[in-house]
Amino acid sequence: MPRAQFSSRRMRRDSTIRMIPVDQNSIGHVRTSAKRHPWNVVHACELAREVLPLLEGQLAAGMRPSLLTPGGFGLAGSFVENPKPAEAPQTSLLQMWNHVREWRRLLNESAADTSEVIHAHSFAAGMAAVRANSGVVYQLKQTVERLASANGNCDENSWLARSFRVAEQFVLTRAAAVVVNSHRRRLACLERGIGAENVFLIPEPVAPHFVESAPDRRWLESIAAGTPETVFFLIPGLPEGSGWEARDALLRWMRVLSVLRREHANVRFLVLGDSKAADHIREVALTCNLSEWINVVAEKWRGQTMASADVVICDREHADSGFALEALARGRALLAADVEEHREITSDGRGCLWYRAGEVGDIAQRASFLAGNPQFRRALASAAREHCLATRSAEIIGAQYDAVYRLAFSKRKGRDNSTPKTQLIPLQVGS
Helix, strand or coil: CCHHHHCCCCCCCCCCCEEEECCCCCCCCCCCCCCCCCCEEEEECCCHHHCHHHHHHHHHCCCEEEEEECCCCCCHHHHHHCCCCCCCCCCCHHHHHHHHHHHHHHHHHCCHHHCCEEEECCHHHHHHHHHHCCCEEEECCCCHHHHHHHCCCCCCCCHHHHHHHHHHHHHHHHCCEEEECCHHHHHHHHHCCCCHHHEEECCCCCCHHHHCCCCCHHHHHHHHCCCCCCEEEEECCCCCCCCHHHHHHHHHHHHHHHHHHHHCCCEEEEEECCHHHHHHHHHHHHHCCCHHHEEEECHHHHHHHHHHCCEEEECHHHCCCCHHHHHHHCCCEEEEECCHHHHHHCCCCCCEEEECCCCHHHHHHHHHHHHCCHHHHHHHHHHHHHHHHHHCCHHHHHHCHHHHHHHHHHCCCCCCCCCCCCCCCCCCCCC
């Protein structure tokens, strides 16, 4: 069946302050570019590991990033090799202003004032930075009231959440530049009155270990009772709970599998889930006489399973989870719902076959096509990884911050609008 037939419609609290310079030799081999200014930027964040992928990208792009955290985590290179099981502090809105004052102290007592740009990655750090400095870059990953609601600190519509929305509006309007990682958040910023020229849409870089992963076919066959001819479709997960959304998603996949196995007896569905979800899935599969074709895989095997499945299916409920990007980066053929979040990853469908979200017949038809065409699956998988390397590699993403920092530096008080000149520092070399 020709590929064109499936081209989809376009739709779119340690008190010690540690300023940690990141050594360019500490995170693998670094390629620098003479075309970009080597920005001396301070990343103010709650947890070091949250910004490590960005640091790697900026190092590769020739920048000089530093980390400033409440406690510090040591050299970034050693952290990459031996990640520490640290958790970000859970600060309620009632405690937030104390946290802002703490960040104000951190910024005042550190060497942040000697940097060219301050890049804040949290509300508290951003509020402290814009009140004390000009030319601040603010990274908006989640609005502060949504964050508080997600942590169970307060209701999203409470007076406290609304007051912090006003406070966040202050940060957004005072920041020299705002960085978001999705089109939806960019539109939210524009709706809140932020100038389009000050909002930058820069996606998260893909994790290097995703691109470097390799499939383990024998392992997959052993855990799922498959054969070399088996075609494995992976469903990354189902909605949690016992509500209508969870039941609807599970029954949808049962119907897809029921249709698919009539044409391809050698298919298997793999579902990622915990033991509680596994019991429920097996019970429903048994009722539908499909238990032979479904295997539930524990979450701890997620990476290995994602790297080894023949096809990864992502419907609307997976759109915000990052599964689609991971599948592409690991070099897997992707069967994905044609929704905005997935289009942001691969707008022209490279490495992906689209289907109409939630429509069983459309999903089953395209899954059947993939099951019967191994060469096309391999072509999709190859294009998927190439697309991620070309658009989401660390260096590609890191380089995009050059324009952000140029704008932020031009808005610093007491500075002119020209790009700072690189300083040459003479070294004393012994004979």
